[in-house]
Amino acid sequence: MKKNFKILAFLALLPVTCTTGAFAQDAGEILRTADEITYAPKDQEATTIITLTDKNGNKSVRKAEMKQKGKNLRLTRFTEPASQAGISFLSLPDDVMYIYLPAFGRERRIASHVKNQSFAGTDFSYEDMEAVPYSDKFDPLLLETTADRFILELTPKPGIRSDYGKLVMQIDRNLSLPVGIEFYNRGNQLAKRMDIEYEEVQGYLTQKRITMNDLNRNHSTVMEIEKIRFDNDLIDSEFTIRELKKL
DSSP states (O other): OOOOSSOOOOOOOOOOOSOOHHHHHHHHHHHHHHHHHHTOSSEEEEEEEEEEEOTTOOEEEEEEEEEEETTTEEEEEEEESTTTTTOEEEEETTTEEEEEETTTTEEEEOOGGGTTSBSTTSSOBHHHHSOOOHHHHEEEEEEEEOSSEEEEEEEEOTTOOOSEEEEEEEEETTTTEEEEEEEEETTSOEEEEEEEEEEEETTEEEEEEEEEEETTTTEEEEEEEEEEEEOOOOOGGGSSHHHHTOO
């Protein structure tokens, strides 16, 4: 069976409380395997329903289309409601990202030092939205193995700029999937938590529902896949600034 979207395959590992070279290597293999399976499809196209909920329980709903090719090409565009339609985000290799706001009629490159800003009012930052394998950005450490979970700690590699001091990822041992990620800021304070549910489509296990909770704002964003298709023979020219600005 093929698996997709940060799907992880692991050997059974004993619980550890130390950071020996052998265990560090095992954690690296775990993360590399996750990325290899995550980006197994040549490409994908999806329609997503996005629901924002504020601290008072008020909800707003949006719709977006996303397409991705390989490991580092991704384009996301809001299509509904009319007030949000056309807002688009493009993630390219080498930490290059652009946002397009139709009201201004021009694209803007996202500087590395503002990647922590909210993407179009959601609880996902620009950094959360970029298409970059975890193993390209983070050094992993196996913190714990329980009956049903692998617990990994991910810290930014030297020379990599991230607004997260670390991530703590929970892997379901039966599914071999990440089902929860905690995001810590540079001050080592827990800032956000992401929970993930899955379904099988075209032989791939894919994210069905992603919930991001901002613990400081008491605000949440749910991205639910309405439909998705894999291996569509997308071409590189579909991931350009010209495409970004299409309405």
